[in-house]
Amino acid sequence: MKYAKIVLLIAVAGCFFIAPVPDGLPIIAWRLFGVFAALILGLILQPYPEPTLLMITVTLASLFVLPIQEILVGYTDPMLWLxxxxxxxxxxxxxxGLTRRLGLLLISRFGKTSLRIGYILSCIDLLLATSTPASPARTGGLVYPLAEGVIDAGSSGNQTSxxxxxxxxxxxxxxTSMLTGGLFMTGMGPNLINVKLAQDVLxxxxxxxxxxxxxxxGFIGFLLTPYLVYKFCPPDAASMTAVRAGAGRELSxxxxxxxxxxxxxGVFLIILILWSTSTISRIDNTLVAFIGVSLMLVLGVLEWNDLAENKEMWSLLIWFGAILGFSSALTKLGFFNWFAGIIRLLLPSAGAGEYTVLLLVAVLAVLPHYFFVSYTGYVVAFSPLIFSFVxxxxxPRYPAFFLLAYLMIISCTLTHYGNALGPLLMEKGYNDKRTWWGxxxxxxxxxxxxxxxxxxxxWKLIGLWY
Known part of the structure; x- marks a missing residue:
């Protein structure tokens, strides 16, 4: 079975070396996209663990398509380091021990059920999204450590649980992070790109x-999401009465x-303040994260061995840096601009009814995201195309804009690589791709x-239908 998957991936990539190159596209871009398409399929079929698959793919792409330094540029991406x-x-x-204490506190005070704690953590993310525009920072650095405290406190040493x-x-x-990122203009940095394009084009x-x-x-969807995830990916125990009592004793x-x-x-508070005020202070989110870790190292909260021994972090560095490199190389070679142009030619810009156009906007905001590993790259490549179509x-301009702006973010949920937060959480080892994608x-x-x-x-009711 494993070797059948490998043969299939080689066949997919090989088709792009045999098939004629479309007009207006460099042969290198065409072949590199073939390798990239095989890679995306490989992430689904998983004949090898992701870091192994990426190492092999980078090697093959560098041997047969373009110099390796063009792909390794992904390891310098600020989002990767954030x-x-x-x-x-x-x-x-x-x-x-802070996350465990907070996890025990959440369980003992509010943890009647896992679902209830899920709603509490989601609401914390919602509040932070008003001022923290990077999901790896907001959810990965601030909210998920609280969830880990709950996971540690609630499992009681049982590995299955x-x-x-x-x-x-x-x-x-x-x-939740993808949804809250779309509910506020400041929830995701690229939201501001869409706002600027709306002003310039529409x-x-x-x-x-x-x-x-x-x-x-979107707020309705946000309220439904913890329950839906609970049903399709249920935790070990719906009722946490015994766990709650035990958490209270352990906290004591x-x-x-x-x-x-x-x-x-204290360091956590400094990071939160700096991330929340980044639009005023102009301090880069990645730099804020480096400041936080440096303080932890200086003050003895962390030692370098704590980081060096963390396998999941370095595994993430290998595979996500490589996939960012592929995306960056394709952008530089003009593939996504060419792809956007092809879609533009296929779109019916004349004679289409309002609802048909809005349906097309929704489709364009969602489906291409399977090929993007960066939400920013997705917005930069496709928003101008869709705005031009509109x-x-x-x-009506406002409904079309909001449909595009909201669904582009929500479509990050389609895969585990659609936003930088996904690889961070997938490397925790709890989730399988089938459930995640489903x-x-x-x-x-x-x-x-x-x-x-x-x-x-x-939108009609509140007067935005124009």
């Missing part, structure tokens, strides 16, 4: 309050908060339906 350093922050918070509980909270953390102005006001269907046994926990909490029609597809389809039904009626 993701890695956010993991380091989580390691420090966990080592200090830990696996199922970890799978629920990890998958929920990712899905001639409309979108403010922070208007963005959130128009997102009512821990005694008063110690110096290491206080120090970690501008050539008579469809739940992500469900969440995406649900929001497409919500925005095309409730959204359209709601």
């Amino acid at each position: 993701t890695l350093v956010a993991m380091m922050i989580g390691i420090g918070l966990k080592k200090s 830990r696996q199922k509980t970890g799978a629920y909270f990890t998958l929920l953390a990712y899905m 001639g409309i102005s979108v403010s922070w309050p208007l963005w959130t006001l128009a997102a009512l269907p 046994n821990m005694g008063r908060i110690n110096t290491s926990e206080l120090t970690a909490a 501008a050539a029609t008579d469809v 739940v992500g597809t469900l969440i995406t389809v649900m929001h497409v339906v919500l925005y095309l039904t409730v959204g359209i009626m709601y």
